[in-house]
Amino acid sequence: MNEEKRLKFPDKYHLSRKESVYLLKKNIVELVYNAGKFEGLNTTLLQTEEIIKYNRANNVAVDDVLRGCSIPW
16 A cells, blocks of 8 residues: 555554553453454353353353454464
């Protein structure tokens, strides 16, 4: 893509790597939950948190766990 046409967004927060990782860890469950709802997953916020932390959740289908855990790290 041409440099002139590429949009340039200013870095208005200036977060360090440590701050960025902290922010991600704090919000990852909600981000995955919202993305799952967009994809049509039938999991609650609590179940999503259990899937992320323990790779399992009670009363959740195996396919939902696998789809919920397929996050690119």
